[in-house]
Amino acid sequence: MMRSSSLAVALALLASTLPTAQAATTIVPQSEWGDMQFVAGTNNASNELIYEFSVAPDQGLTVSSSFTTSSYAPGPYEPGFVSPGWLFVRRSCTACGAEGNVIWDMGKPYTANFNNAYTMILIGDLGRGTEVADYVPGATYQTTMTWNRASSKIDINVSGPGLNVTRQVDSSGDTITGLVFRGPNYEGMGASLFGNVSVITQAVPEPETWAMLLAGLGLLGAVAKRREQASSLGA
Secondary structure, eight states: OHHHHHHHHHHHHHHHHSOEEOOEEEEEOHHHHOEEOOOSSTTOGGGEEEEEEEEOTTOOEEEEEEEEOOOOOOOTTSOSEEEEEEEEEEEEOTTOTTTTOEEEEEEOOTTSOOOGGGEEEEESSSTTOEEEEOOOTTOEEEEEEEEETTTTEEEEEEEETTEEEEEEEEOTTOEEEEEEEEOOSSGGGOOEEEEEEEEEEOOEEOHHHHHHHHHHHHHHHHHHHHHHHHHHHHO
């Protein structure tokens, strides 16, 4: 029995030294993002900020960011659909669509005076997303996206003045390669502001870790069976 116990300890020590997809917490400070100003051309690349990182399809992930929307409120006869900005996760998978997007948008009739009922937060789904709540121009909101790999879902929460909404979209076994932040798409809006961004990844054992552990378990089973057979013969 001593030998099998020693072998189990050795396997545990070996597993702890094998390479894994490491857990990590990265805080991207607001100073790296700055104010998101409109630059000539709607959604121009120069009005886009990208934070690159890599997350495997089976690796858990949580992304959090604060966002202070532009305080701009459109007047009558101004463009009917303008946005103070949005963020989305850049990912690769089959049929991802635009799921995982969070968009702060304004959709007023072209002839109407602006009011807060025309502002909206859109989350997930194919295309731009589905409206889930109104926001207040100039207010600060916190967005958190959590990848639940066991259920293949992304839980998205947006909270701030007057609202706390949650939506769930499919993760589709996606490989994530970064975050994309975009500023206002209308020149008259001025700036919106992203705050600190938190990216938390969870450790995942690599395939060779599992292979070694399975081989070790098989060896433990063989040793136990041999000892049982030896005991039966001795009896």
